[in-house]
Amino acid sequence: MIKPKVAHFESMAAQTFGPEAPGTAIRVLINDVHDGAPVYNMRMIEIEPGGHSPDHRHPYEHENYVLEGQGEVFIDGTVTPIAPGTVILVPPGVRHQYRNTGTELLRFLCSVPVERLRAESGGR
Numbered sequence: 001m002i003k004p005k006v007a008h009f010e011s012m013a014a015q016t017f018g019p020e021a022p023g024t025a026i027r028v029l030i031n032d033v034h035d036g037a038p039v040y041n042m043r044m045i046e047i048e049p050g051g052h053s054p055d056h057r058h059p060y061e062h063e064n065y066v067l068e069g070q071g072e073v074f075i076d077g078t079v080t081p082i083a084p085g086t087v088i089l090v091p092p093g094v095r096h097q098y099r100n101t102g103t104e105l106l107r108f109l110c111s112v113p114v115e116r117l118r119a120e121s122g123g124r
Contacts, residue, residue, distance in 0.1 A: 023051020032114035064088035070102030
């Protein structure tokens with residue numbers, strides 16, 4: 001069941017990705033497991049200067065909105081600068097990576113389908 005939620009993002013713990021993504025952390029803001037979200041999980045990605053997300057692909061899309069910082073996104077062989085206000089759509093199955101090229105934290109929202117829908121598309 002979907003539950004109302006009002007919370008500051010800092011109340012959700014930032015979890016590091018590990019060696020495949022140095023300087024990168026993720027905060028799960030809204031999801032199906034804890035909040036009952038029926039379609040999308042909302043996450044906040046935080047990348048330290050010089051850090052990057054994993055270079056990866058999966059069978060579902062990403063929808064992103066850059067909140068702060070400077071960086072670039074690599075999507076299927078093309079590198080594009082990103083800054084606050086940038087909107088990014090990564091199609092399913094496309095290789096992608098986010099990199100912080102600035103001197104401040106790069107922070108963006110990232111929405112992906114809930115676990116049930118990701119499993120139906122063949123990905124996790």
